[in-house]
Amino acid sequence: MKPILSILIFLSAFSDFFVHSFNLPLLNYCDEILLIISLGYIVKEKALSNQRNGYLNFIIFGILLFSVLSFVFGQKTNSSLIILQVIIHFKLFIITYLITQVFDKKWIIKLLKFMFVFLFFGMFVNVLLGENFNEIYDIKIDYRFGLFSINGFQMNRNALGLALILLYLILNDFNKLSKPVVFATIVIAIFITGSRTAIILFLLAYFYLNILFKYKKLRVIILFFLITIIIPGLYYSLENSEFFLITKNNFSQINNESGYIRGIIIYFSFVLSSLYFPFGSGAATFATIMSKDSEVYSMIGLDNSIFIQEFHGIFDSNFASILGEFGYLGIVFFIILFIKLKSFLNVHKSAKIPTIIIILVLSVYSFTTPIFMSANFIIFTSLTFAYFYNSNQNPSKV
Numbered sequence: 001m002k003p004i005l006s007i008l009i010f011l012s013a014f015s016d017f018f019v020h021s022f023n024l025p026l027l028n029y030c031d032e033i034l035l036i037i038s039l040g041y042i043v044k045e046k047a048l049s050n051q052r053n054g055y056l057n058f059i060i061f062g063i064l065l066f067s068v069l070s071f072v073f074g075q076k077t078n079s080s081l082i083i084l085q086v087i088i089h090f091k092l093f094i095i096t097y098l099i100t101q102v103f104d105k106k107w108i109i110k111l112l113k114f115m116f117v118f119l120f121f122g123m124f125v126n127v128l129l130g131e132n133f134n135e136i137y138d139i140k141i142d143y144r145f146g147l148f149s150i151n152g153f154q155m156n157r158n159a160l161g162l163a164l165i166l167l168y169l170i171l172n173d174f175n176k177l178s179k180p181v182v183f184a185t186i187v188i189a190i191f192i193t194g195s196r197t198a199i200i201l202f203l204l205a206y207f208y209l210n211i212l213f214k215y216k217k218l219r220v221i222i223l224f225f226l227i228t229i230i231i232p233g234l235y236y237s238l239e240n241s242e243f244f245l246i247t248k249n250n251f252s253q254i255n256n257e258s259g260y261i262r263g264i265i266i267y268f269s270f271v272l273s274s275l276y277f278p279f280g281s282g283a284a285t286f287a288t289i290m291s292k293d294s295e296v297y298s299m300i301g302l303d304n305s306i307f308i309q310e311f312h313g314i315f316d317s318n319f320a321s322i323l324g325e326f327g328y329l330g331i332v333f334f335i336i337l338f339i340k341l342k343s344f345l346n347v348h349k350s351a352k353i354p355t356i357i358i359i360l361v362l363s364v365y366s367f368t369t370p371i372f373m374s375a376n377f378i379i380f381t382s383l384t385f386a387y388f389y390n391s392n393q394n395p396s397k398v
Helices: 002-013 015-022 025-048 054-073 079-089 091-102 105-129 131-136 157-171 179-193 196-212 216-238 242-252 261-275 295-299 318-345 349-365 375-388
Strands: none
Touching (some): 002 025, 002 091, 002 105, 015 025, 015 375, 025 054, 025 079, 025 375, 054 091, 054 318, 091 375, 105 157, 105 179, 105 375, 157 196, 157 349, 179 196, 196 349, 318 375, 349 375
16 A cells, blocks of 8 residues: 555655646546545544544544535535535645554655655756746746746745755754755755745744754743844845845735735635634635635626636635635634644654644745645645654654
C-alpha cells in the first residue's frame, strides 16, 4: 500500500505539471483518489477499532454537521454536491490523518527527500528556461522586485513558497545541518518565487522559532519592540517600494470588477455570513469548486462578473469559502479543529513549536489561497505534519 500511496502523493503534489507535460487530464484526479482512499481508511478504522480518537471524531462530526446545516438552511438543493463540497472542505485534515497513520518516519523522510529534489529541479528548469517555461506551461509571466518570478513544477509560486517554508522547518529539526546555510538557501529560494505571502510568513516563522522560542522571558519586551518600532519602521521604509505599491494597489481595487477578485470574494463572504447568520449560505454555494451556477452569485450581484462566468479565481481564498458557506460557526469550528489537530499530532517536545508555526502559516495562507482544498498545498503540509507526528527518535541521527 505504501508504494501506491507514495506515487499518488507525488503525482498529486505536481499534478498540474504532469497534466500539461503529458496531456493526461486524468492525473488531475490523483488527489481525489487519495481522498477516497483516506475516507475508506477512516471508515475501516472506525468499524474495526474501539479506540477513541478525538481528532478523527471531530472531523466526522464536522462533515455530518455542515452537511445537515447545508441541507436545512443552505441555498443549494443538490444533495450530492453538498456532501462532496463539505468533504472537500476537510480534505487537508482527512489526508493528513491517512498519511500519519500509514507511513513511518523513515518512509516520510525518503519521500520528502525525493519530492524536494524534484521541487528544486523544477525551480532550476524554470530559472534556466525563463519566460519560455511559463509560455510552455501557460503560466502568467510576472516580475517581482525586478526579478522573474519562479513557479517551478508546482506551477504556483504561493504553493512553492509554502513548500519551502515547510522545508525550512523540517531542516531546522536536523541538528547536524548548518543553520546559517539552511537559512540563506531557503531565503534565496523563496525570494526568487516572488511570493510576498511566503516571504513575510517565512521571516515571521524564523523570528518566532529562533527568537521568541529561545528567549521566552523577553517575549513581551520583544513583541512590544516589534509592534512599536520595527513594524512602523518597515512600513515607512517600504512605503514607496515596488513590494508595497503592488500590495496596496491590489487592495485599492477590491471593489473593481477588473481588479482583485480575491478581495471581492473575501468582501462578499462577510456579506453572506451576515445575511445567513450564523450558518452561512451552505456548502457548494460560494467560492468553491462545486458552486458553479449557484444562485447566490446572482443574489449578491456577481453573476455578470467575468470571473464568475469563467469560473476563474473565485476559490482562491479558503477563508472566504469557509466564511461564506459555513458562516461564523464555520470559522469557530475550524479554529477548534486546528486545536484538535495539534493535540492529535502529539509531537515530541522539540517539534511543538514548528507545529504551531505551521498552523499559523496555514491560517494566514487561507486568506489568499485554497490551502485546505488544493493538492498543491495539502500534500507538502500533510507530509510535514506526518514528519513531526509522534516522533520518538532523534532527528539528527536520521
